[in-house]
Amino acid sequence: MLTVKKDDPMNRTQDLLTSTLASTLRGWRGTKSGKTLSQPSQPPQLFDAEGEPECRLVREALTELELDVMIYPCPQGGTRHVEQLRKLSGGEEIPFLYDPNTQRKLQGAAAIVDYLFNQYGNTSAPLPLVANRLNLFTSKLASLVRKEAGLVAKPSKPAAQPMTLYSFESSPYCRPVRERLTELEIPYLLVNLSKQQLADMGPATFRLHRGPYRPLPNSKREAMLHRYGRVQVPFLIDPNQNLELFESADILHYLDTHYAA
Ligand SMILES: N[C@@H](CCC(=O)N[C@@H](CS)C(=O)NCC(=O)O)C(=O)O
Numbered sequence: 001m002l003t004v005k006k007d008d009p010m011n012r013t014q015d016l017l018t019s020t021l022a023s024t025l026r027g028w029r030g031t032k033s034g035k036t037l038s039q040p041s042q043p044p045q046l047f048d049a050e051g052e053p054e055c056r057l058v059r060e061a062l063t064e065l066e067l068d069v070m071i072y073p074c075p076q077g078g079t080r081h082v083e084q085l086r087k088l089s090g091g092e093e094i095p096f097l098y099d100p101n102t103q104r105k106l107q108g109a110a111a112i113v114d115y116l117f118n119q120y121g122n123t124s125a126p127l128p129l130v131a132n133r134l135n136l137f138t139s140k141l142a143s144l145v146r147k148e149a150g151l152v153a154k155p156s157k158p159a160a161q162p163m164t165l166y167s168f169e170s171s172p173y174c175r176p177v178r179e180r181l182t183e184l185e186i187p188y189l190l191v192n193l194s195k196q197q198l199a200d201m202g203p204a205t206f207r208l209h210r211g212p213y214r215p216l217p218n219s220k221r222e223a224m225l226h227r228y229g230r231v232q233v234p235f236l237i238d239p240n241q242n243l244e245l246f247e248s249a250d251i252l253h254y255l256d257t258h259y260a261a
Contacts, residue, residue: 030169050150150179
């Protein structure tokens with residue numbers, strides 16, 4: 001049983017408020033998607049930093065396409081994935097996407113968002129998601145309200161195997177977890193669990209529709225419900241410690257306890 005020390009309630013409230021504000025500044029992009037797409041046989045690899053404005057636009061597109069992706073965090077001052085990034089891209093700039101399914105390599109939010117929609121959505125990127133000046137500006141504002149969170153590396157111990165995080169981009173509870181994974185340079189499979197219907201709306205404990213919760217058939221949500229008994233994000237799986245954990249405060253405490261140096 002994991003013992004969990006609760007964060008200072010004031011800090012926690014402030015954290016959730018600014019996270020909600022960040023999502024509001026982006027108009028809650030990165031919340032919904034259509035029906036579950038078939039996932040490519042290997043997840044694309046994204047070299048990312050949670051607090052970096054261009055990276056946010058890429059992750060919003062990934063949520064709206066409901067695509068899973070391997071995240072290699074590259075915060076400022078980080079070292080763990082820089083060599084891998086340099087080998088693939090020839091430089092150190094993020095966001096950078098490598099798609100092992102097509103061998104395509106893309107640099108920058110504009111090229112990546114465009115590629116993802118064409119390749120996996122069979123359409124062009126909708127205006128609210130393209131990396132134009134307005135979207136970059138509001139993404140910068142979202143980063144500003146989160147200050148340096150998810151941007152700068154902290155001393156950390158390596159995770160031998162990548163973790164898995166169930167999340168969706170705009171979730172105010174998931175953002176602090178993704179920020180911490182970035183700061184600790186922990187690679188993870190980001191499972192995007194977008195909202196696909198009215199019944200998915202609202203917090204897990206207070207859904208906006210009445211009656212038992214029924215995710216769309218053959219969706220990732222349905223698979224999660226069957227496997228783990230509930231659909232709630234964030235949900236972290238750490239194969240290194242054989243651990244599965246709900247609740248953002250518990251996940252943050254766990255990461256700090258086991259991986260911060
Ligand atoms: N107390 C939980 C709250 C988590 C929560 O309510 N997450 C929302 C997303 S922001 C959720 O899972 N909603 C249900 C859904 O997306 O189906 C935590 O801190 O992790």
